[in-house]
Amino acid sequence: MSQTRIIPYLFIAPAVILFLVFTAYPIFSSLLLSFQTFEAGEYSFTGFDNYVTLFHDEIFHKALMNTFIIFIVQVPIMLILALVLSSVLNSGLLRLKGFFRVSFFLPTVTSLVAYSILFSIMLQEEGIINTVIGFLGIEAIPWLSDSFWAKASIILAMTWRWTGYNMVIFLAALQNISNDMYEAASLDGAGKIRQFFSITIPQLKPVILFAGTLSTIGTLQLFDEPFNLTKGGPADSTMTLGLYIYQNGFEFFQFGYASAIAYIVVVLVGILTFIQFKVAGDR
């Protein structure tokens, strides 16, 4: 009897062991690490020192602020764009649907580094983007060397890459909305726009929430774009939490401090997600 009771545990053992080794252990050990500082090759416990330093760290504040600005501006733009695109691509009016779907989704499957490098070439002061807007009579924009435009470049790049991803999530959800509702609505005299706001958006609410949560986490961990496009510059104006964690660990060898920042990010993701669920969720 006792033997049969063991069996299920044996079956889940590989997954549990992998989880313990590769997820639980790093989480726990980085928590420990966040209470230690590294000096001349040795770690020593220094209590909350890292967190206290963090509290006074100007660059951390700046990174927090930048991440927040990018979050507030980029996530809504991207989600609205994705919503509009998916609705258009889902409507019966459009030809070549498959082609458009693939085109919009394509950026998502390109390599992060490759696309960042491409963007950095296009955004050079005499790059293709400035050349094109030059034809329109607009003065060259210092995309990567001005603190405002550098943030704009990051937002531009992120939107280019992730809109298609969210669009596909929305498309899948749209196909689950029964046509009956639209038919009933049009019989009642509701136009396309009214239908969009009164049927599509309410029906998509849980999915929008899901996409919003994913984007929140993604933004708080933002790393590749600033790392490849601006290196956090000019003067930290595109420094993000993810980039600052990396710099502290791999450039300044302060893994303890980096872990402390990472834990702050975890707490922030928790809080923001909680707020989103409170604001948007019904249950």
Add this chain to the structure above:
Amino acid sequence: MKKVKVMSLISIVLIISMLAACSGGSSEKTSKDDKKLTAWAWNINVPVLEAAAERFKKENPGFELEVIEIGREDVYSKLTTGLQAGGQGLPDIVLVEDDRIQGYAESYPKAFLDLSKYGFDEHKDKFPASKTDLLTVNNKVVGFPFDGGPTGVFYRSDIFEEAGVKAEDIQTWDQFVEAGKAIKEKTGKPMLGLDLNNDDGLYRMMMNQQGSLYFDEKDELTLSSQESMNAAKVIKQLKDEGLVKNTVGWDAWISAMVSGEVATAPSGAWLTGSITGQGKDTSGKWGVIPFPAFEEGGNRASNLGGSNYVIMNSTDKKQEAYDFLEFFSTDEETQLEAMKGGLFPTLNTIYDEPIFTEKQEFFSGQPIWSTFTAQMDSIPSVNYTGNYSLAMDESIKAQSESVSGKKTMKEAYKAAEKRLENRIK
């Protein structure tokens, strides 16, 4: 019930073998092959190492070297990770650049083998003092000097000619700025490309030229020192006069050079390899002058870049690794080969080789290598310290704020120095 037993046995075996695979791996691989060494290096260094290993093998049968090619940045990521893990998964030999080595040696005092215990001191006078000073950290010699980066101003002789400016007449930075203005006026082309928001290479060269870097020899901060102001002032002047083309990243910088959009590139000798490689059809349109001085008759030698080979303390083949690298670092044939790849050797016993006085067709017949070797003994030794990366981060910010006019030059560097002070506490 038998089936159950068999199944559970299989699962247990699977789990155990999986765990074994996780833990044992890397260290086993490096220690088993008795004489085989592994090295991490990048680019042109790989074939140079391999060729040297072949020659070394002739005298030392059974010697085996596996060179693993890893990108420059990735070498550091992997090295840092390995050192954090207490020396696990590291090779025997690693290539580390000048600006990184003191950071590693100070943050991880046990990381690199102390070469003086193995007899490195007998070779000390074969290398310039700037290099051996760099590699002596806490009285230990932490690496073998390899290539160096004596500096010079690479210039497009065609653009200079068009503007009627003589490069050889540029003796000081003031004259450099004046020449820039003349060229801009006559040809419309900026004097040089700089990535003012992401890199402070020119500033570092100017600091090194004046005998310090972010720290002086007593570890005191120098960001607001007179030397620093001298350097920052020239950079700001260049920018304010419209003589700088903002080039973001290496590719933009180098292509601005070879396509003739800018007139000069102050840099390390190793730039030779890149411009001859990427600008093949510009042969004969180049020249090199030593760095301008800050005042007439001042020092014109400086350094940017260069690299060194270290032996990891975690290896159990210390003697073998030392023997090979001793051969590698002092073997003239090896160093000449590295030179063909565009690296500038720091082994001074080869400076009398004919190549150093040969006229270079690419550089309008100028024997450029003698321009570089001439400075080798005058390059001031500088103190990088373990906080170099942090300091560079702040220095770049100061430069960015200073040239953009957000703060005055003095304010920007004062503020950066203050921030740096807090960060290294």
